[in-house]
Amino acid sequence: MKLWKLMMAGVVALGLAGAVVTAEPATVTAQASDNITIDGKFSDWDNVHLTENNNGYMALVSSGKYVNVYVKMKYSQVPGHGDYIITIGGKTYHAWFDDIGNVNKGDVKNFTLTGGSDYDGHQYGNVGTGYASNDGSHNIAEFRLDLTKFGLSKSADGDEVGITNSNIGSDAATTKVDAIENDTDSTATATSGVINGKADSSSKATTTTDNDANNDNDNLNIKIDGKFADWKNVTLTEGYNGYTAMVTDGDKVYVYVKMKYGMVPGYGDYNFDFNGKKIFVFSKDIPYNPVSHGSATKVTFRAGNYNEDTSDSSYGTVGDGYVSSDSEGHNIAEFQIDVSKLKLSSMTGQTITMYNPNIGDKKVTVAGGSTGPYVIAGIGVLIAGFGYWRLRKSGKLKRRQNDAAGK
Structure with a gap:
């Protein structure tokens, strides 16, 4: 016992000595x-x-x-x-x-x-x-x-x-680069960039993780209401005359437009492709003059089977939206298209592309259908994996395996 106490005293003394050594101030070289x-x-x-x-x-x-x-x-x-x-x-x-x-x-x-x-x-x-x-x-x-x-x-x-x-x-x-201190939101890593600086005092959630947000859109927080801050972290595709962004929840397609020069186009048209089916969307309501920042003008959209054919009533009115200007003076718009009015059998698994030649020739693309089931399945895998680890940790899994083998 005395030997044990002597050994422990030695360990404590060694630890205290180490503390004294490590407490000595280090020399820092300024960068x-x-x-x-x-x-x-x-x-x-x-x-x-x-x-x-x-x-x-x-x-x-x-x-x-x-x-x-x-x-x-x-x-x-x-x-x-x-x-x-x-x-x-x-x-x-x-x-x-x-x-x-x-x-x-x-x-x-x-x-x-x-x-x-x-x-x-x-x-x-x-x-x-x-x-x-x-x-x-x-x-x-x-x-x-x-x-x-x-x-x-x-x-x-x-x-x-x-x-x-x-x-x-x-x-x-x-x-x-010596040390980037904070990781950025993953939505900001796309090479075509994100929308910035459109928030106003009446806007709702500005991030996709705000639990108080009105989640109309599989947690994308997109609501077509003439307040544009909810597009803040959605990727933009650049054309020679402006930018477009598009998301979908499987029931509706949501589009954002930001112009470099001139007014948001009502025609062009907005050329949609739903897995090979082409549908042309346009609006007769887009104002000729810019709408001031902080205000928004409501507009409706129609759709047909032929480009820039305003007499084509194949689908009638398919959506609505708002036109405004951002704080930098660029004309902007957001609108939604009700997919159920386009006579499509299903959105699940479909690839949707869209462009407007008056904005640019670059197509913006999204995949149709909700991501909800995949998220739920992923959570199920995590729960199952955690349960397996707990069983192994407790030893119950081994005992159950032995019982099943008749041991």
């Missing part, structure tokens, strides 16, 4: 990112390596989910367009801001960057902010990009990120 602040004061970039190009210099410093960017021009103003082309993980993204012109020495101008999947694209909304100034000889700028706005998450940690701008030069400034 370059610790010294960069995007505040319109540029001296914190003095010791950062610059990548030289024919018309200017650029530097990047990673900071968690952000990439800090510095630009110094040789001859001209800091470019807002170009765009700033970001490459990471084999994918390409775009960021840009409105041209700010030459800045006088000592003056500082702030700007906001917009993100897209192509030149001057809007799919990712606001992705960063920055400042432009003049050091007495050169126009300069610094800005910060939020990588999570592009749908990037922790999986990008350690990846090299490079940025070029054709108005600065072709050589990329690079750095490595």
Whole structure:
């Protein structure tokens, strides 16, 4: 017993000694990112390596989910367009801001960057902010990009990120992503982007996990009511003149439209394909003039078997929707089509595509039918697996197997 007590005392003493050793303060080496602040004061970039190009210099410093960017021009103003082309993980993204012109020495101008999947694209909304100034000889700028706005998450940690701008030069400034702190919602990872910044004070749920949301649509939270915030996390498909999105719950098809230029088209028509059956949807009610932000005009939609044939009454009125404008001045619309009025035998398992040539030639696609049974089946598998693990853990499973074998 004495020997046991002596051994235990030794263990405790060793543990206390270890605690004293580990409590000794560690030496921390500051990262370059610790010294960069995007505040319109540029001296914190003095010791950062610059990548030289024919018309200017650029530097990047990673900071968690952000990439800090510095630009110094040789001859001209800091470019807002170009765009700033970001490459990471084999994918390409775009960021840009409105041209700010030459800045006088000592003056500082702030700007906001917009993100897209192509030149001057809007799919990712606001992705960063920055400042432009003049050091007495050169126009300069610094800005910060939020990588999570592009749908990037922790999986990008350690990846090299490079940025070029054709108005600065072709050589990329690079750095490595050091630690994206928060994973983004999985709905934001699609390459065609998500809708951003359309919420208003009267809108309902803005995420698909809000238990108080009015879930009309297999938890997609889409309701055609002239309030557009419920489309916030639905993927957009870009065309040359606008963007479209589409979802379905098996009974109705829900469509969102955002224009780059001009009014939402009533004709075109909206060319639907239900597993090979083509149906053309149009509206005579779309207003000729923009509807102001915060207001919405209700419209109805008809459908026929022939493109732009307004006399075709094959299906009559098949849906309704609303037309409005977002906070950036883009004309937008949302509408729903009642599939039961299209004389289709079933939506289950069908692939639905849609495009409007007045928006672009890219088709947006969804699969028909509810996902509910698959979710329930998945939960059943998890419950069964957990039950099996508990039985094995308790030893009851082995005893039952022995009983069945007559042991």
